[in-house]
Amino acid sequence: MELWHAWTCPYSQRVRIALAEKGLSVDEHVVDLANKPAALLALNPAGGVPVLVVDGLAIPDSSLILQFLEDRAPEPALLPADPLGRARTRLLYERITSGLGPHLPKLLRGSDDEKERAGQAVVAALTALERDAPEEGFLAGPFSIADIALAPFVARLPRPLRPASLGLPRLARWEARALARPSVAAVVGLGPRLT
Ligand SMILES: N[C@@H](CCC(=O)N[C@@H](CS)C(=O)NCC(=O)O)C(=O)O
Structure with missing residues (x-):
C-alpha cells in the first residue's frame, strides 16, 4: 500500500494513526500541498490528501480509507462489534x-x-x-x-x-x-x- 499525505494535515494524520493502531506499514509519499506533484494529481485530480493506493485503486478520502483499513485488518478493531x-x-x-x-x-x-x-x-x-x-x-x-x-x-x-x-x-x-x-x-x- 502507498499513502500520499501531508505531515500536518489532520485527515492524513487520521490515516497514519489508524495504520499505527493496526500495525500496518505503507510506502509514504509526503506531499507539499503548495507544490503538488503530478503523480498525486493523476491519482486524485482534486489534488487532496490523504490518498491510499491499494493494488492500483486510489482511495482519496480519510473516511473511506479508515473503512477500508477496518475491512482489510479488522483487528485490533477501531469500531465496536455490535x-x-x-x-x-x-x-x-x-x-x-x-x-x-x-x-x-x-x-x-x-x-x-x-x-x-x-x-x-x-x-x-x-x-x-x-x-x-x-x-x-x-x-x-x-x-x-x-x-x-x-x-x-x-x-x-x-x-x-x-x-x-x-x-x-x-x-x-x-x-x-x-x-x-x-x-x-x-x-x-x-x-x-x-x-
Ligand atoms: N474529506 C477529505 C478532506 C481532506 C482535506 O481537506 N485535505 C486537505 C489537506 S488537510 C487537502 O488536501 N486540501 C487540498 C489542497 O490543499 O489543495 C478527507 O477526509 O480526506
Whole structure:
C-alpha cells in the first residue's frame, strides 16, 4: 500500500494513526500541498490528501480509507462489534468531522473576521461534544475512529481554544489520554511542518 499525505494535515494524520493502531506499514509519499506533484494529481485530480493506493485503486478520502483499513485488518478493531455501537461511533465521527473540520483552515489562515467566527464555531462544537464525553476511557468506550477523528483537530487548536482553556473538563481529560496514546503521540506530536 502507498499513502500520499501531508505531515500536518489532520485527515492524513487520521490515516497514519489508524495504520499505527493496526500495525500496518505503507510506502509514504509526503506531499507539499503548495507544490503538488503530478503523480498525486493523476491519482486524485482534486489534488487532496490523504490518498491510499491499494493494488492500483486510489482511495482519496480519510473516511473511506479508515473503512477500508477496518475491512482489510479488522483487528485490533477501531469500531465496536455490535451494529448499534458501530452506528453510534460513526455518527460521532461524522459530527466531529462536520462540526470542526470546515473551521480549522479559517482558524489557521483566515482573515481576523473569519478567525473570530471559526473560533466561535469551534467553541460551540466542543461544548456540544463535552455533553456526551465520557468521564473515563475514550469517546465511544474503547479507542475508536471517533478518537482518531478528533485528536488531530484538537492537537492543532490554539491553546485558548483547547478543551482545558474552555473549561470543558471531560474533553480535557480525554485530550490528555488521547494525545498520550503512542499511535497518536507519534503522529500529532512530531514531524516537519510542511503545510
Ligand atoms: N474529506 C477529505 C478532506 C481532506 C482535506 O481537506 N485535505 C486537505 C489537506 S488537510 C487537502 O488536501 N486540501 C487540498 C489542497 O490543499 O489543495 C478527507 O477526509 O480526506
